[in-house]
Amino acid sequence: xxxxxxxxxxxxxxxxxxxxxxxxxxxxxxxxxxxxxxxxxxxxxxxxxxxxxxxxxxxxxxxxxxxxxxxxxxxxxxxxxxxxxxxxxxxxxxxxxxxxxxxxxxxxxxxxxxxxxxxxxxxxxxxxxxxxxxxxxxxxxxxxxxxxxxxxxxxxxxxxxxxxxxxxxxxxxxxxxxxxxxxxxxxxxxxxxxxxxxxxxxxxxxxxxxxxxxxxxxxxxxxxxxxxxxxxxxxxxxxxxxxxxxxxxxxxxxxxxxxxxxxxxxxxxxxxxxxxxxxxxxxxxxxxxxxxxxxxxxxxxxxxxxxxxxxxxxxxxxxxxxxxxxxx
Amino acid sequence: xxxxxxxxxxxxxxxxxxxxxxxxxxxxxxxxxxxxxxxxxxxxxxxxxxxxxxxxxxxxxxxxxxxxxxxxxxxxxxxxxxxxxxxxxxxxxxxxxxxxxxxxxxxxxxxxxxxxxxxxxxxxxxxxxxxxxxxxxxxxxxxxxxxxxxxxxxxxxxxxxxxxxxxxxxxxxxxxxxxxxxxxxxxxxxxxxxxxxxxxxxxxxxxxxxxxxxxxxxxxxxxxxxxxxxxxxxxxxxxxxxxxxxxxxxxxxxxxxxxxxxxxxxxxxxxxxxxxxxxxxxxxxxxxxxxxxxxxxxxxxxxxxxxxxxxxxxxxxxxxxxxxxxxx
Numbered sequence: 317x318x319x320x321x322x323x324x325x326x327x328x329x330x331x332x333x334x335x336x337x338x339x340x341x342x343x344x345x346x347x348x349x350x351x352x353x354x355x356x357x358x359x360x361x362x363x364x365x366x367x368x369x370x371x372x373x374x375x376x377x378x379x380x381x382x383x384x385x386x387x388x389x390x391x392x393x394x395x396x397x398x399x400x401x402x403x404x405x406x407x408x409x410x411x412x413x414x415x416x417x418x419x420x421x422x423x424x425x426x427x428x429x430x431x432x433x434x435x436x437x438x439x440x441x442x443x444x445x446x447x448x449x450x451x452x453x454x455x456x457x458x459x460x461x462x463x464x465x466x467x468x469x470x471x472x473x474x475x476x477x478x479x480x481x482x483x484x485x486x487x488x489x490x491x492x493x494x495x496x497x498x499x500x501x502x503x504x505x506x507x508x509x510x511x512x513x514x515x516x517x518x519x520x521x522x523x524x525x526x527x528x529x530x531x532x533x534x535x536x537x538x539x540x541x542x543x544x545x546x547x548x549x550x551x552x553x554x555x556x557x558x559x560x561x562x563x564x565x566x567x568x569x570x571x572x573x574x575x576x577x578x579x580x581x582x583x584x585x586x587x588x589x590x591x592x593x594x595x596x597x598x599x600x601x602x603x604x605x606x607x608x609x610x611x612x613x614x615x616x617x618x619x620x621x622x623x624x625x626x627x628x629x630x631x632x633x634x635x636x637x638x639x640x641x642x643x644x
Numbered sequence: 645x646x647x648x649x650x651x652x653x654x655x656x657x658x659x660x661x662x663x664x665x666x667x668x669x670x671x672x673x674x675x676x677x678x679x680x681x682x683x684x685x686x687x688x689x690x691x692x693x694x695x696x697x698x699x700x701x702x703x704x705x706x707x708x709x710x711x712x713x714x715x716x717x718x719x720x721x722x723x724x725x726x727x728x729x730x731x732x733x734x735x736x737x738x739x740x741x742x743x744x745x746x747x748x749x750x751x752x753x754x755x756x757x758x759x760x761x762x763x764x765x766x767x768x769x770x771x772x773x774x775x776x777x778x779x780x781x782x783x784x785x786x787x788x789x790x791x792x793x794x795x796x797x798x799x800x801x802x803x804x805x806x807x808x809x810x811x812x813x814x815x816x817x818x819x820x821x822x823x824x825x826x827x828x829x830x831x832x833x834x835x836x837x838x839x840x841x842x843x844x845x846x847x848x849x850x851x852x853x854x855x856x857x858x859x860x861x862x863x864x865x866x867x868x869x870x871x872x873x874x875x876x877x878x879x880x881x882x883x884x885x886x887x888x889x890x891x892x893x894x895x896x897x898x899x900x901x902x903x904x905x906x907x908x909x910x911x912x913x914x915x916x917x918x919x920x921x922x923x924x925x926x927x928x929x930x931x932x933x934x935x936x937x938x939x940x941x942x943x944x945x946x947x948x949x950x951x952x953x954x955x956x957x958x959x960x961x962x963x964x965x966x967x968x969x970x971x972x
Binding site for chain 2 (some may be wrong): 459558
């Protein structure tokens with residue numbers, strides 16, 4: 317089993333790689349190689365594993381080099397993030413749409429129709445001026461993306477669906493919720509502060525919250541997110557049910573509830589490090605994202621949302637205590 | 645007022661051009677120029693009009709030449725048709741997706757954010773294995789395209805929506821129903837026979853119907869289709885209601901009802917010229933297209949479906965009697 321992970325040196329890609337290497341198997345087969353394509357080199361711990369192969373460089377160029385090489389499973393996580401795409405329209409199209417097409421063509425050329433898991437995003441949902449989102453997002457809710465990032469993700473879902481229909485890949489679109497708590501530093505995603513307002517105070521640093529305390533968010537822990545991605549990769553086509561993207565299960569919390577959990581676990585001192593400082597651009601983007609999802613399709617695959625935000629904060633602290641989280 | 649029509653030498657493009665030239669005005673302004681971009685030269689009657697400018701060549705190259713030129717309204721009708729795209733995946737992506745991106749970039753470079761009407765298609769709707777279409781398609785029904793043509797149209801809708809949100813264009817996505825009766829010869833569209841089974845017998849020629857008599861189709865006459873495209877171009881953004889594509893009004897008929905109208909108007913001899921000869925590829929594509937639409941959003945713009953199929957057949961005969969329908 318040869319696995320390719322794009323964005324493989326990023327936070328989620330590296331975590332996925334570690335999880336796969338520890339499992340040693342995917343879809344019932346032993347994993348011989350995990351290739352990590354990324355503009356950055358993989359973290360040291362991954363590089364030290366003899367099964368890891370680093371493919372460092374822009375995805376567009378990597379795709380040209382990999383054209384026709386056989387992988388059994390491809391996880392396509394690489395993307396320019398939401399705030400970047402909103403600030404630089406052309407960068408977003410190039411990084412998210414053109415690179416995905418190049419990768420799809422590279423994989424198609426191999427001719428083995430590998431599993432191809434595309435990480436899309438709940439950001440495909442946004443409130444069109446005349447098409448307000450329903451209170452609860454269902455599997456068949458029409459996405460009307462209100463950001464270039466969301467548009468690009470939704471377009472790539474369509475490409476993955478059609479490459480699958482044509483038999484070029486066995487593609488699966490999986491929409492990630494906002495992942496909290498991300499370790500490391502802010503990454504330019506509009507949603508980055510959701511991690512920052514927990515991570516920074518627990519590290520004794522100040523954090524700015526750019527949205528109101530009553531803002532609700534649909535989120536998932538890193539562990540549940542990676543678990544969901546792997547479950548979608550391993551599911552039979554029948555269990556998946558069609559080529560429409562699968563929304564991973566979401567826990568709905570308010571910023572206030574997040575800060576309450578921070579205070580309960582990290583103390584009043586940690587809580588006091590969070591300052592509210594509204595950012596209209598971030599607030600507009602985030603407030604458009606839906607906060608409540610019908611999780612039943614994901615649950616049919618055996619996936620459950622995180623039980624509560626307290627458990628997410630505790631898991632973050634436990635992982636931090638276990639050793640430094642290696643990032644590029 | 646300078647107007648650009650891509651696919652301007654095709655059946656619908658030429659008809660749109662004739663209608664605009666006859667109206668002399670669009671959006672309340674006199675029309676000074678109608679540029680017809682197409683791989684073919686425009687029909688003679690259009691070339692003879694001093695307001696017409698022919699831009700003959702591939703859209704990709706035309707877009708490079710037109711980059712930055714100011715048009716007030718752009719009608720983007722050019723596309724590879726459904727059966728072509730299904731037979732040649734790469735051609736479809738190039739002709740429909742890449743050319744549309746090139747055109748959008750050309751128009752964006754002009755900086756005047758013109759009205760940009762993208763002709764999408766009811767073919768964006770198809771039955772995903774696990775997401776059967778509802779009995780009636782509404783404005784917020786999730787498209788799950790089951791053809792490369794439908795996927796490409798849906799992707800371009802997303803691009804048009806985002807270029808609009810960013811202020812690069814004032815874009816409007818309009819989904820055309822199957823247009824019947826098309827004059828001229830079959831054009832390689834999977835839906836082409838819907839015109840053929842009326843047009844050919846009325847011309848004394850045999851026609852083959854590749855689907856069963858009970859097959860239902862959502863269709864519109866050429867006149868109503870062009871009327872709808874112009875109404876969408878002239879509508880205020882508020883009247884349009886959001887950036888989600890607008891489904892033009894549809895008349896739902898069965899093949900049997902079409903043949904009954906043919907016999908009522910053209911006689912038993914005409915009817916006898918139609919032979920049923922099933923084509924599984926065409927039948928699979930067409931049976932996946934939805935046949936019943938909720939027309940209320942289009943009706944709010946003042947658009948109505950054709951009243952019945954008899955009137956469509958009579959209009960075709962009246963136009964044919966008025967003189968040859970000029971095609972390239």
